[in-house]
Amino acid sequence: VVSTQSTEAVVSTQSTGARLQARFLPSVLEVINESHMHNVPRGSETHFKVVIVSDVFRGMPLIKRHRAGNTELGEQIANIHALSIVAKTPEQWGEGGGVVAESPKCMGGSKR
Numbered sequence: 810v811v812s813t814q815s816t817e818a819v820v821s822t823q824s825t826g827a828r829l830q831a832r833f834l835p836s837v838l839e840v841i842n843e844s845h846m847h848n849v850p851r852g853s854e855t856h857f858k859v860v861i862v863s864d865v866f867r868g869m870p871l872i873k874r875h876r877a878g879n880t881e882l883g884e885q886i887a888n889i890h891a892l893s894i895v896a897k898t899p900e901q902w903g904e905g906g907g908v909v910a911e912s913p914k915c916m917g918g919s920k921r
Contacts, residue, residue, distance in 0.1 A: 837862035
């Protein structure tokens, strides 16, 4: 678990998932720590991909789904460097075969 100051909200895959689970009651929820793909210290939790499927998203435009996720993360969002959200309804998830595209390789910083 990484926190830059003791007064800031601690961010982890577990805390992020717990907050989203409580708010959206998803049928699918994956919080993937992609920090290892970037130039950050080993063990960092600063780059996340969230895959969330929920009935709550029915009739909600994509931008509002993302805003709802960001809002739910509250003060944690300030300690997340990168957040990718894939937010779908159960129907959209089924139509896509339950597959999410891989994240692109880091374009800066790592020089790996």
